[in-house]
Amino acid sequence: MAHLRSWINLRIASFDPAWPQPYGALPGMALEVRDGRIERLLPMAEWSATPGVEVIDGEGRWLTPGLIDCHTHLVWGGDRAADFERRLQGATYAEVAAAGGGIRSTVAATRAASEQGLFDAAEPRLRALLAEGVTCVEIKSGYGLDAEHELKQLRVARRLGRELPVRVRSTLLAAHAVPVEFAGNADGYIDLVCSTILPAAAEAGLADAVDLFCENVGFSLAQSRRVFERARELGLPLKGHVEQLSHQGGARLVAEFAGLSADHVEYLDAADIAALAAAGTVAVLLPGAFLFLNETRKPPVAALRAAGVPLAVSTDLNPGTSPFASLRLMGNLACCLFGLTPEEALAGMTREAARALGLDDCGMIRAGLRADFALWDIEHPAQLVYEPLTPRLWRRVLGGEVV
Incomplete structure (x- = not known):
């Protein structure tokens, strides 16, 4: 049986060149993961809960690639x-x-x-x-x-x-x-x-x-x-x-x-x-x-x-x-x-x-790639390098699983 999970209320720094704005930023987003891969990204206005699918609320946190x-x-x-x-x-x-x-x-x-x-x-x-x-x-x-x-x-x-x-x-x-x-x-x-x-x-x-x-x-x-x-x-x-x-x-x-x-x-x-x-x-x-x-x-x-x-x-x-x-x-x-x-x-x-590393299945937040990502307690992605020794990690996700 396919394993599904929805992450909601996210600000996503996708680092995907398909999105030309700084950091490939996508505010107000949901992310759906199936069997360890990102299935789709969609605005929260278009997202609705699916019965039986686990939902994790990011509460406005930033999500980046791992x-x-x-x-x-x-x-x-x-x-x-x-x-x-x-x-x-x-x-x-x-x-x-x-x-x-x-x-x-x-x-x-x-x-x-x-x-x-x-x-x-x-x-x-x-x-x-x-x-x-x-x-x-x-x-x-x-x-x-x-x-x-x-x-x-x-x-x-x-x-x-x-x-x-x-x-x-x-x-x-x-x-x-x-x-x-x-x-x-x-x-x-x-x-x-x-x-x-x-x-x-x-x-x-x-x-x-x-x-x-x-x-x-x-x-x-x-x-x-x-x-x-x-x-x-x-x-x-x-x-x-x-x-x-x-x-x-x-x-x-x-x-x-x-x-x-x-x-x-x-x-x-x-x-x-x-x-x-x-x-x-x-x-x-x-x-x-x-x-x-x-x-x-x-x-x-x-x-x-x-x-x-x-x-x-x-x-x-x-x-x-x-x-x-x-x-x-x-x-x-x-x-x-x-x-x-x-x-x-x-x-x-x-x-x-x-x-x-010759890897084409990670490094960005994009449909089809591995669900390897991190969620952060920050107000802007630049904080991750601005104050590098302050712990900011909220969740680390590997292959769709919180680890």
């Missing part, structure tokens, strides 16, 4: 608080690494942790996001750096999606850094990624996409191309950490492979922007890392906007450069640091974040 965090490294072992202290005392990245910190310390802690230990550490981070109205989250690997432990991270990500009320997309980020056993032999490690780790993740069905770190402290353009070519052979969508600290040409490589997203993108040039626009690739802005690392080179938001490149916003939640389990805070920082409008920031946490 928030989507499209770039996280949420599963990791250990912490990097000591690194944070050392950096504030003036230590360089190299000095932090020499003292036993840096990404290698996270890799060691992640490898040493059990799957249960990683799950237990990740769960409160994820619950913090859910409390902000997040209904979908991407979780990357990248702290295992061998087949056994990369797959371990991905299994934990999948389990989080099974055991918590959230939709999880998992991304293989094996080409994140060179592990200690391949020190001085990055090409050898890329051989392992392409020959062993990528096929193992694909065969196990653990990866929804493949990511990499193309950077002067990461992997070269040629090494990145090898990873993308192998991922494409395996039928996996692509994305990249690119142009964060320098210009390496990674964004154009992502565009060449029709990648879902190019992430960070502080050092984009005009040709990169044109390539992203032509490919329909989303630019994912990560203001948490920008803030935490005290960077000064901002993403070229005005040029991206003018070129029509979709702009997503995400937490980049990770232990080393963005330990912030708050997507609404990232929306605020995207406005204050990068110059987005509140509407752009919220679209970047819903509609454009869905695009960055």
Whole structure:
């Protein structure tokens, strides 16, 4: 039997481009949900109760799509608080690494942790996001750096999606850094990624996409191309950490492979922007890392906007450069640091974040899409990023069910 539910007396911020008014706003609305999907939106003046159908009165509250965090490294072992202290005392990245910190310390802690230990550490981070109205989250690997432990991270990500009320997309980020056993032999490690780790993740069905770190402290353009070519052979969508600290040409490589997203993108040039626009690739802005690392080179938001490149916003939640389990805070920082409008920031946490994950069934309030949405005790959608640390969530709905 079909399951029906009506939500009434709503102000809907649909973020649907079919409605040209700011936020795609639709006041005085009702929303009908059938079997986990939005069946129709209609003005309250046209709505009438159907016998036997549950009705939930929104009492004039705002309803938005569920928030989507499209770039996280949420599963990791250990912490990097000591690194944070050392950096504030003036230590360089190299000095932090020499003292036993840096990404290698996270890799060691992640490898040493059990799957249960990683799950237990990740769960409160994820619950913090859910409390902000997040209904979908991407979780990357990248702290295992061998087949056994990369797959371990991905299994934990999948389990989080099974055991918590959230939709999880998992991304293989094996080409994140060179592990200690391949020190001085990055090409050898890329051989392992392409020959062993990528096929193992694909065969196990653990990866929804493949990511990499193309950077002067990461992997070269040629090494990145090898990873993308192998991922494409395996039928996996692509994305990249690119142009964060320098210009390496990674964004154009992502565009060449029709990648879902190019992430960070502080050092984009005009040709990169044109390539992203032509490919329909989303630019994912990560203001948490920008803030935490005290960077000064901002993403070229005005040029991206003018070129029509979709702009997503995400937490980049990770232990080393963005330990912030708050997507609404990232929306605020995207406005204050990068110059987005509140509407752009919220679209970047819903509609454009869905695009960055290759999802076409969520991110807007539109008939036919999944009934993943949030209801808020606010007077205007801009409040969600204006005062990001004030709890405003009234109800979070996943697949039509209040969770």
